[in-house]
Amino acid sequence: MNKIRTAVVGLNMGLEHAYAYKLADRSDLRWVVDLDEEKAAKVAAELGCNYTTDWTKILDDIDAVSLCTPHHLHAPQSLTAIAAGKHVLLEKPLANSEEDCLNVIRAAEQNNVTLMLAFVVRFLPAIRKLKEAVDSGKYGKPISAQGWVEAFLTPAPGTWFASKEKLGGGCLFSHGCHYIDILLYLLGEPNRVSHFGTRVGTEWMEGEGTSHGIIEFKSGAIAHLTTSWGMRYKKPPAKFHIHLTEGFLELDNSMWTVTAISKDGTETLYQRPPEYPTRRGQNVLFEIEHFLESIATGQRPETDGHEILKSHRTIWSMYGSQGVPVTL
Ligand SMILES: NC(=O)c1ccc[n+]([C@@H]2O[C@H](COP(=O)([O-])OP(=O)(O)OC[C@H]3O[C@@H](n4cnc5c(N)ncnc54)[C@H](O)[C@@H]3O)[C@@H](O)[C@H]2O)c1
Known part of the structure; x- marks a missing residue:
């Protein structure tokens, strides 16, 4: 099985994603990222991966990214990752406005990448x-x-x-x-x-x-x-x-x-x-495994943009x- 190279941006809720990627068979956790360099370094040492404060510099070294950052950053960060051809697992919500949600959904479809919303409870x-x-x-x-x-x-x-x-x-x-x-x-x-x-x-x-x-x-x-x-x-x-x-x-x-x-x-x-x-990471592992499987098989993730837009x-x-x- 080819491992999917993963990264996590934002290390509060994102810590759970990072631990789950470490547990998931399909994942090769390469990077953890936070503006707080000390926090990122500590998590990287715990999980045996690289760390940085600028996630846009690591895009060449990953296939998929979890974005676990404040809500107003969800749309711009997703659009950046999608434009670089990366699969995105985005923490909830999709975005703060209908227009931003639709822009992110369209971008993922046009770039043929997997966009999944991290609705952990569903899984x-x-x-x-x-x-x-x-x-x-x-x-x-x-x-x-x-x-x-x-x-x-x-x-x-x-x-x-x-x-x-x-x-x-x-x-x-x-x-x-x-x-x-x-x-x-x-x-x-x-x-x-x-x-x-x-x-x-x-x-x-x-x-x-x-x-x-x-x-x-x-x-x-x-x-x-x-x-x-x-x-x-x-x-x-x-x-x-x-x-x-x-x-x-x-x-x-x-x-x-x-x-x-x-x-x-x-x-x-x-x-x-x-x-x-x-x-640690067990609850999030169910959704992470679904995300990685969706990437590997090309199947539509259950909590894709269209599905989640209904609840928004x-x-x-x-x-x-x-x-x-x-x-x-
Ligand atoms: N599913 C859940 O149960 C659950 C629970 C809590 C939070 N969340 C979601 O997780 C996301 C983050 O929430 P939180 O509570 O962890 O927020 P937070 O503010 O506590 O933590 C965000 C982290 O992201 C970092 N960050 C911010 N901008 C960044 C950037 N550009 N690059 C790198 N790092 C950056 C911050 O330094 C901080 O460490 C939100 O979407 C939130 O809704 C989900």
Whole structure:
């Protein structure tokens, strides 16, 4: 097997990519890159690869790159990598505007390179099991889904993620995009949406730090998602609950266990098996392997630009929705 020469740019979330490339059989991790040279040198020493602060200088030595940088850099950096003929695994989101998203998608198609979005949650085995259970029909038709994405971010005023323009919105776009994508994956095409966001408790952010969104699907099912970076104390019941006409499905908070309740009683449909050790990079390895396989076989990655644009468009519609004022 010819190994694919890889690099990772941006070494915070990108660290997980770098560890996963190190684990992946198809990958030859050649470079790690960060503007912080000390950080890049440390990671390179840990993983036995080269490091640099300028990723544009290493393009001749790689076939594929993970871009794990702030959102406003996603479109320009992807376009540079694609123009050089490199395959791109881009951290979410694709870009902060529809126009930038379409430019990146078109560039990848014109240059015949693989463009995949790093929607890590999609590739988790428990999500695959949940999808299989919903699609099986055994539990009937989906009626209602609820998701809880509750986190606390240390206030960081002045950073790129405090800026609405650089982040591309608030926590729904930045973090909730994974779970909007999962709702579309599980429940199909959306029909109508509504959304409320607040900055209460996350005033350091320009965009919403807490979001409540509702989606009505073409099937008639409805879903509600809470996303927050302001939940200092939390006790979410699960990541997802799905009520169906003949049953109930739950994905737990760790996203490793799927439980079903139906006339047959309560069953555990999936649990973390021993072949997936709790090692660094393991969760990202599922998506990295799909990316490398897509490059090797020429197949369309499941989370390509077109697929991911659907969830971005859903969020942009949510941001555009307006509630009805109440008069008491
Ligand atoms: N999938 C997930 O669960 C998840 C979690 C966190 C972040 N992310 C995504 O990862 C990306 C990065 O987020 P983060 O939280 O790691 O951001 P961050 O700001 O904490 O880290 C970004 C890193 O990129 C480096 N960097 C910035 N510009 C660079 C450049 N031009 N060349 C080289 N290095 C550069 C910075 O020095 C920094 O070390 C975002 O797209 C974010 O949405 C995904």
